[in-house]
Amino acid sequence: MGFMDMARDFVAGLPEGLQGLGVLLVAAIPMVEGEGAAVIGVLLKINPWIVVPAAVLGNVIAVALLIWAADGTRQTVRRRRIAPASDASDVAATASVRGGETEREARMRERFDRWGVPGVSLLGPWLMVPGHVSGPAMVGFGAERGAVMLWQAVSIVLYTALGAAVAYGIGSGTGLLTA
Numbered sequence: 713m714g715f716m717d718m719a720r721d722f723v724a725g726l727p728e729g730l731q732g733l734g735v736l737l738v739a740a741i742p743m744v745e746g747e748g749a750a751v752i753g754v755l756l757k758i759n760p761w762i763v764v765p766a767a768v769l770g771n772v773i774a775v776a777l778l779i780w781a782a783d784g785t786r787q788t789v790r791r792r793r794i795a796p797a798s799d800a801s802d803v804a805a806t807a808s809v810r811g812g813e814t815e816r817e818a819r820m821r822e823r824f825d826r827w828g829v830p831g832v833s834l835l836g837p838w839l840m841v842p843g844h845v846s847g848p849a850m851v852g853f854g855a856e857r858g859a860v861m862l863w864q865a866v867s868i869v870l871y872t873a874l875g876a877a878v879a880y881g882i883g884s885g886t887g888l889l890t891a
Contacts, residue, residue: 719744720752732762739770739872742844746771746868747837747875754879764876771868775843776861782848783857820849829855833863837871 713721719741723734735758739749746767753763813821820841824832829850836846847864851857 716744716748716752719748720756723752723758724756731756731758732766735763736766736770739767740774742774742842745837745842745844746872750872750876751879754876755882760876760880764872767872767876768869771843771872772865775847775864775868778844779847779851779857779860779864782851786852786854817849820846821853824850824853824855829859830863833860833867834870837867843868 719738723731723738726734731753735749735753738744738752739746744752749767749770750760750763753767754760823835823839823841827835832841832846832850833843836843843864847860850860
C-alpha cells in the first residue's frame, strides 16, 4: 500500500463530518501537500468547496511553521556568527557560509539565485520540490520571511485549486478532461 493510499484511507475512514479536517491534516504532510490532499478529497466525493480551503489551510500552516522555524534558526546562527571572535581563526571558520553545502543544497541555491522567491515558489512543484523544503531553504539562503510566505501561499492556492479541478474533471466524467 502506497503513501497516498494510506492518506486516502485515513480521510475515507473518518465520519463524513470530519473528512474536511482529515483533508486539512493530510495536506500538512510533505509530498502530499495541498494538491495531493485536494485530489484525495475530491475523488472521495467530498464537496470541493470544503476540500480546497481545508487543503490550502493545512498546507499553509505546515509550510508557515517550517518557514518561521528556519527564520528563527537563521537569526540565531547569524547572531552567534556576529558575536565577537576571540581570534582570526574564529572569523575565518565562520566566514564561509556555502562551505558545507551538499549537492542538493547547491542545486537549490542555484535555482534560488536564478529564479528568486516567486520563481522557486511557483516552479518548485513542477520540479518536485515541495514547499516544505523550498520555503525553509529560501529563508535559509537569506530571503525575507514575509516574501517567502506570500509566494508560497500563492503557489499553494494555485496548485491546490488546479489539483482539485483536475480531480473533479476526472472523477465526474463530465468535467474538465472530457470534451
